[in-house]
Amino acid sequence: MLFGLLCLTFVISHVVPGDPARLAAGPDANAAMVETIRTKYGLDRPLAAQFARYVRGLAVGDFGESLRSRNAVRDDLARYFPNTFELVALALLLAVAVGLPLGMLSAVYKDTWIDHGARVVSVSGVALPAFWLGLMLQLVIALWLGWLPLGGRLGLTATSPAPITHLLLVDAVLRGEWRTFADALRHAVLPVVTLCVPALASIMRVNRAEMLETLQQDYITTARAQGFPDFRVVTRYALRNAMIPTLAMIGLRYGWMLGGTILVETVFDWPGIGLYAVNAAVSSDFQPIMGVTLLIGLNFMLANLLVDLAYGWLDPRIRRPGAT
Amino acid sequence: MKLARLLPCLLVLLATPTAPLDAFERVGDRKILVFAGRQEVPTIDPSVKYDWSIRMMQQALYDALVKYVGNPPEIVPWLAERWESSPDARTWTFHLVKNARFHNGDPVTAEAVRWSFARTLKLNQGPAWMLSDFLKEDGIKVVNEHSVQFTLTQPYAPFLSFVPWWYVMNPRQVTANEQGGDLGQKWLTDNEAGSGPFKIKRWQQGVLYEIEAVDAYWKGWPSKDHVGGVILKLVRESAAQRAALLRGEADIVEGLSADDFDQVAKTPGIVVPNFPGMTTFGLKMNTQKPPTSDANLRKAIAHAFDYDALLKIYNGNAVLQTSPFPNATRGHVPVPGLPRQDLARAKEFLAKSAYASGGTELEYVYVQGLEEERKMGLVLIDNLGKLNLKVKMVPLTWPNMVARGAKVESSPDLMAVFATPVSTDPDAVAYQYHKNSWGKYYGSSFYTNADVWGLIERARMLARWEDRAPLYADVQKRIAADAPEVFGMLANRRWGMRDHVKGFVFSPVRFTGEVDLYPLAIVAK
Numbered sequence: 001m002l003f004g005l006l007c008l009t010f011v012i013s014h015v016v017p018g019d020p021a022r023l024a025a026g027p028d029a030n031a032a033m034v035e036t037i038r039t040k041y042g043l044d045r046p047l048a049a050q051f052a053r054y055v056r057g058l059a060v061g062d063f064g065e066s067l068r069s070r071n072a073v074r075d076d077l078a079r080y081f082p083n084t085f086e087l088v089a090l091a092l093l094l095a096v097a098v099g100l101p102l103g104m105l106s107a108v109y110k111d112t113w114i115d116h117g118a119r120v121v122s123v124s125g126v127a128l129p130a131f132w133l134g135l136m137l138q139l140v141i142a143l144w145l146g147w148l149p150l151g152g153r154l155g156l157t158a159t160s161p162a163p164i165t166h167l168l169l170v171d172a173v174l175r176g177e178w179r180t181f182a183d184a185l186r187h188a189v190l191p192v193v194t195l196c197v198p199a200l201a202s203i204m205r206v207n208r209a210e211m212l213e214t215l216q217q218d219y220i221t222t223a224r225a226q227g228f229p230d231f232r233v234v235t236r237y238a239l240r241n242a243m244i245p246t247l248a249m250i251g252l253r254y255g256w257m258l259g260g261t262i263l264v265e266t267v268f269d270w271p272g273i274g275l276y277a278v279n280a281a282v283s284s285d286f287q288p289i290m291g292v293t294l295l296i297g298l299n300f301m302l303a304n305l306l307v308d309l310a311y312g313w314l315d316p317r318i319r320r321p322g323a324t
Numbered sequence: 325m326k327l328a329r330l331l332p333c334l335l336v337l338l339a340t341p342t343a344p345l346d347a348f349e350r351v352g353d354r355k356i357l358v359f360a361g362r363q364e365v366p367t368i369d370p371s372v373k374y375d376w377s378i379r380m381m382q383q384a385l386y387d388a389l390v391k392y393v394g395n396p397p398e399i400v401p402w403l404a405e406r407w408e409s410s411p412d413a414r415t416w417t418f419h420l421v422k423n424a425r426f427h428n429g430d431p432v433t434a435e436a437v438r439w440s441f442a443r444t445l446k447l448n449q450g451p452a453w454m455l456s457d458f459l460k461e462d463g464i465k466v467v468n469e470h471s472v473q474f475t476l477t478q479p480y481a482p483f484l485s486f487v488p489w490w491y492v493m494n495p496r497q498v499t500a501n502e503q504g505g506d507l508g509q510k511w512l513t514d515n516e517a518g519s520g521p522f523k524i525k526r527w528q529q530g531v532l533y534e535i536e537a538v539d540a541y542w543k544g545w546p547s548k549d550h551v552g553g554v555i556l557k558l559v560r561e562s563a564a565q566r567a568a569l570l571r572g573e574a575d576i577v578e579g580l581s582a583d584d585f586d587q588v589a590k591t592p593g594i595v596v597p598n599f600p601g602m603t604t605f606g607l608k609m610n611t612q613k614p615p616t617s618d619a620n621l622r623k624a625i626a627h628a629f630d631y632d633a634l635l636k637i638y639n640g641n642a643v644l645q646t647s648p649f650p651n652a653t654r655g656h657v658p659v660p661g662l663p664r665q666d667l668a669r670a671k672e673f674l675a676k677s678a679y680a681s682g683g684t685e686l687e688y689v690y691v692q693g694l695e696e697e698r699k700m701g702l703v704l705i706d707n708l709g710k711l712n713l714k715v716k717m718v719p720l721t722w723p724n725m726v727a728r729g730a731k732v733e734s735s736p737d738l739m740a741v742f743a744t745p746v747s748t749d750p751d752a753v754a755y756q757y758h759k760n761s762w763g764k765y766y767g768s769s770f771y772t773n774a775d776v777w778g779l780i781e782r783a784r785m786l787a788r789w790e791d792r793a794p795l796y797a798d799v800q801k802r803i804a805a806d807a808p809e810v811f812g813m814l815a816n817r818r819w820g821m822r823d824h825v826k827g828f829v830f831s832p833v834r835f836t837g838e839v840d841l842y843p844l845a846i847v848a849k
Contacts, residue, residue: 018723019730026373027726027765028746030453037449069366069529070513080530135563143567150564150573153531156358156555157349269558271530279364279530284723 005297006058006290010051013286020284024067041067054290063294064287068280073291076276081295082166083153084265084272088257090169090192095199096250100239102200103207103246107215108234118204125201130260134194134267141190148189151269155183191268195260199253206249210242217241243314251307255300354537354552355846357825360559360574361837365533369512370491371444374451376835379489381556384535384841386491386518387543389418389437390484393840395599396652397748397833399484402543403432403492403519413479413787420470424542426494426519434472438464439495441474443507454486454746479785481792485749493517521545521842525553532557535841547827549845569594569820575846577820578837581695582639588820600643601817602650602832603744604753605634607688607704607810608769610735615684620677622807625686625738626663627670628711633703634813637696641816648753648803650814652832654789655750655796659804662811667710674711682712689728690740692719697740704738729768738810739768748833750796751784757803769808776802824848 021038022029029037038044042053057064063073106118142150153168154160160168161175169188172181214220215238223233261274269275273292280288312318349356363377370382389404401407404418424432442461444452458476465473476483494517501511508517514527519542522535536553537545557574559565566584568574570591580588589596609616609625616622635642643651646658674680688704690697701717708715718736720728728734729741743766745752758780761767776799783795804811817836821828827845834840 016724017727018721019727020723022726022730022763023723026375026450026453028453029449029764030456030760031763032456033448033453066366070369070372070509071366071529076529135561138564138567143571146571150567150571151559152557156532156557156573157351157356159526266560267564269531269560269564271528275530275560282721282723 009293018284063291066288068283068285073287080273080276084261086167091196094196099200099203103204106208107211122201122204125197131263137190149187158183191264195264207246210245214238214242251303254303258296356553357551357575359556360565360568360577362560362579367513371447372450376838380838384522385516385520387520388488388491392488392833395830397831413481414476416474427523432519434466437472438466440492451489482749482751485747546843547845549847551844575822575825585818595821595823598816598818599830602652605742605812608739608741611808612732612770616737618677620673624670624673626807626810627666628707629810630665637699642813644813645811647800655793657797685714686737687716688738689718689736726765729765730763732770735768754780754799771808
């Protein structure tokens with residue numbers, strides 16, 4: 001699957017109009033300078049030869065070199081991916097932490113004001129474009145109210161803690177740099193909320209639908225008839241069964257959010273792979289585009305693998321075929 | 325337990341509002357200027373690349389033999405205290421100041437100058453194109469420790485006008501950091517080996533770039549209140565840039581829309597320097613492919629276009645071109661009869677063309693997302709409609725647009741092009757109309773006129789300005805007469821700036837957005 005993605009991305013990035021060599025050489029470069037770049041990066045060779053060279057590089061962990069910065073793409077990805085991962089992880093955690101209970105409450109209190117309110121949130125969350133929401137949050141929360149910073153990862157004069165995991169928040173905790181942690185968290189609030197809203201809405205909707213169906217099941221009626229407390233029936237028996245499709249949605253959302261960071265990172269100047277990909281795309285710098293695509297693809301696959309494993313943990317029938 | 329105690333403290337820290345600032349950053353006793361820019365600095369290697377953000381940092385970290393200063397731009401001595409050229413403009417000798425030091429303490433010598441020029445020529449990237457046709461490595465000679473001589477392969481009068489962009493590097497530092505014979509390219513991407521007024525403090529690619537003033541800068545500082553450092557913070561959205569300026573989180577911003585500049589200019593505490601630049605805006609017409617290969621059709625288009633609309637799009641912060649050369653270019657002469665909107669004349673030219681009754685469609689290509697260029701397209705649709713000519717607007721990304729303009733077969737009928745010459749010498753603009761510029765974005769007209777090319781080639785080889793000036797006057801008139809483009813306007817350069825920032829010196833030869841950081845000072849109220 002990853003190889004298919006690799007082939008597809010390679011072909012697309014090489015057949016789109018644009019001359020990466022000319023762009024890398026600069027607008028005033030003469031023909032000889034453009035050719036120097038073309039030869040140096042093997043862009044003068046047939047597409048098949050370029051692909052073979054790229055795959056050979058990948059086999060030894062070499063993602064190529066950025067034509068724009070001349071940096072190794074591997075180093076760039078290592079620098080930017082932890083920032084994106086941190087953003088997506090926080091957004092996903094928030095989406096799950098809010099979306100799941102909201103979906104549950106909406107189902108339990110169907111057709112009440114709680115349900116109506118939750119549905120308004122979910123429809124708005126799905127409908128609002130991320131860049132618009134981000135800009136509005138910046139305008140109101142950062143500019144008018146002045147509660148949170150406009151963007152970036154840290155304050156201007158703040159310095160990052162010495163890396164351990166390369167995840168800024170985690171490293172700040174591990175190093176005991178609480179002021180840096182608070183600063184980083186404050187910078188993370190608006191982008192995390194912006195990224196989280198569509199995911200939260202989806203998770204809530206799926207969970208609500210599944211909960212509504214599960215709550216109609218005979219075993220739920222039986223549990224209630226036996227006098228189990230409603231809270232226990234809902235959280236222990238209904239939620240666990242309703243979680244399987246929700247879990248699939250969470251896995252999918254992780255992949256989508258990685259892609260969705262492009263807009264959020266641009267609005268909030270979050271130095272992650274989304275922003276890196278945007279800058280590469282506008283310069284026809286295809287090696288970073290390939291690197292980012294492969295990395296997102298790999299993450300998508302890993303997330304789905306984890307979801308598959310979690311199914312077994314949630315449902316014994318999957319873990320032990322034949323179990324009832 | 326420990327975490328439980330810390331949690332309330334963290335909540336308090338988080339809940340503390342980020343109060344709007346009204347000043348620059350302070351680090352110890354240093355006043356740090358914050359520049360919110362939209363463009364990254366992917367490399368600062370002076371031999372590899374330049375654009376406005378790269379060059380702003382290169383200019384801060386490195387010195388050149390001479391420097392462009394002021395408006396109109398003058399070339400002033402910098403690392404070279406004086407220079408002389410042979411009567412035929414083939415041999416140029418520069419005599420260096422004796423007190424210049426690189427940041428690591430090494431002296432700036434003639435050998436360092438020779439090595440730096442040779443490195444740029446060898447790598448054949450970045451600014452190499454400016455001199456590579458005339459200067460070879462073996463033409464650079466160290467006369468003595470403080471004098472270096474350049475012998476060109478043929479006379480080239482504009483030589484000096486390009487020298488300000490050739491920065492001098494410390495060979496000892498660069499060679500010590502070579503990797504696999506790369507002449508230090510990898511290391512110089514985010515390290516410096518210069519002698520400029522600033523040195524690198526922090527280089528966080530994609531986030532911010534912080535430079536620190538060199539207190540003992542060999543040339544001294546123009547003000548006792550000079551900035552102690554500069555943070556170039558990447559803020560990619562213009563709405564966020566504007567907000568950062570209004571909140572006091574940035575001292576200088578560039579690249580706002582015309583409306584945003586007008587709005588922030590009315591805000592107390594903010595000033596907006598506003599100067600005519602050297603960046604021309606024109607609609608390049610493909611002179612070799614129908615329908616715009618028809619000179620009369622091109623002239624009809626040029627006379628139908630509403631030039632005042634250009635000024636309105638920029639809220640009046642622009643001036644119309646009076647010649648193919650920008651006003652600040654040496655030797656600029658206003659060309660009589662440069663087209664202005666005149667529908668009757670436009671119809672006369674159209675009648676003489678192969679498209680006497682119009683009825684053809686023209687493709688207008690512009691940069692996707694550039695609102696001003698989109699508006700210009702709408703103006704074209706309206707104006708050319710009166711000649712029964714249709715206009716198809718095609719927004720493209722910059723790389724795709726450059727690719728379209730690179731070949732005569734694919735170059736569009738009309739292409740919106742901003743072009744900034746890198747020097748004030750007329751050759752820098754005139755050469756855009758030479759056949760050797762075909763394939764570059766500003767050569768997308770594929771302009772052909774052997775007489776004009778001959779004049780350009782002759783003029784660049786003459787040493788005396790008195791001999792060159794009439795040739796360039798002729799070049800301007802001849803190009804205008806051929807109408808390879810709709811000669812548009814020169815948009816003003818503007819920045820949003822907090823009023824505690826002093827010492828700003830405008831020079832039109834700098835790129836859009838680029839600021840000379842050396843003379844800047846912060847004078848707090």
